[in-house]
Amino acid sequence: MSESSLEEVAAELYAGPLDAFVAQRNARAKQAGERDVGEQIRALRKPSVAAWVVNVFARERRDELGQALRLADELREAQAELDAPALATLGRQRRALTARLAQEAAQLATARGERVTASTIEAVQQTIAAAFFNAEAAIAVASGRLIRELEPSADGPADIEDAVGGGLGAPSPATAPPPVDEVKARRERRAAERAVHDAEQHVIRAQRELDKAERELSTATRRREQLGERERKLKADLVDVQARLQSAREDVVDADEQHAAAELAAEKASRALETARGALARLEGSSGETQ
Template identity: 55%
Template sequence: MTDTALSTIAAKLYTESPADFISARDAQVKTADDRALATQIKALRKPSVAAWVVNLFAQERAAQLAEALRLAEELREAQADLDAATLAKLGRERRTLTRRLAQNAAELATSRGERITASTLDAVERTISAAFFDPDAAAAVASGRLVRELDPSESVDLGTAVGGGTPDSPAPPVVPADEVSARRERRAAERALHDAEQARERAEGEKKKAEKAHDEAAARVQALETRAAELEKELAQTMKDAERAHADVDAAAEHRATAATQLAEAERGESAAKDALGALIRK
């Protein structure tokens, strides 16, 4: 817990214009009744311009900042259940919200007569972004007593980042029990919807694979049936050709037998002629 008197004084000082901080702090030191408190006030460091802009916004737009920090906390809790696409979408929305809050804070500071440069606005945006990612950074921003800007990539040392004592964690807005229950049910329904969408996408993928496999198999069947019909036609023609060849074989065999008989008769006739001629010669 912070010392109430010191934190109250520090909160007031850290919304003073940076140019007036030293004089306002010294005036508080002079009016302090307690010497220890005066020493603590004197030790308060002057905030950077970016820290002052965030402090001004945190104190004068406390409800707006608290709502943004609460939404950021819900996102941190829910992100473990989300897929990459949803996380990317939420990341873009969070960056948009960060820029809008930073712009609102800069406009508030400008209305106080302070000139806000592009580099200061960038530092304000980084500080608010850090509060969205880190509970300690959220406590530092919500305290309205920042001494320096914060960075999302760095851990927060509350002892050096905040003046006037270590801040308590920002109290979450009071939410009716039925609203809490409704939010839980909504998150559960969103997770169920996400799971159902994933299951549908997987089923669609399997259906496409099955349809492709079916089409490929049907094409193969059609090609094979066409080839089978061609082969059947070729087989029928081949069988006809074989029958004709068998007939040719039988005819050739018969012709061969006739030729063999004729040859035998010719050979006998030749032999008889030779015998007759030989007999004449011997006479």
């Protein structure tokens, strides 16, 4: 029996009935034609409940899991490139997706008659999440041969080879890294998306500046019109004041001439009065002497 056949047998056992695992394992070991292979099969350890739930899901929902793990590839690329916008988006997708996949896996296990607790569902979700952080964990999850649950870690779970029955092996088509051209295309697409986002933000900022400039222009235009109207009014007032001033100057000249004439007339009248008084006095003196 070849190594690939050993992996196939292990995958069948790890997705089979959990309470019958030991009996089926021993039976398949006896059926092996080679003693060494039989010993390898007999050495397969019984999976934990959470690992078994993930194995069932990996076997029955292989395409769905493969799509999820491609999202894991994108998440790891974004982490490597420190692409903050992509990380935020993919992180939200990861949390929602792992929760949904864990619930679906639990439903499959329940349909097989296995009791799945809340803590088991949490362990299943953590195991699936581990595949989003580390490529080897993704291969382990997709293998359908997990022995125990995994913990999410960028460095990968410790002793991951020991977490997979029959060894980690090579990545399956569902979990193999995407071709270089595909990776390049995704990076170029993200770069183009960032360029579009940056351009959109630039347009938004430029539009805000334009709106501000238009408001300032409108305010300045209104102020110019108000001051222009005021200038025209002041000029009209100035013309009126200048005309009144000229008239007042002329009135002053006329009044000055009238004042001079009146002053001269007053002086003449004063002299005439003095003359009349002198004449009267002389007449009165002459009358007294005659008496």
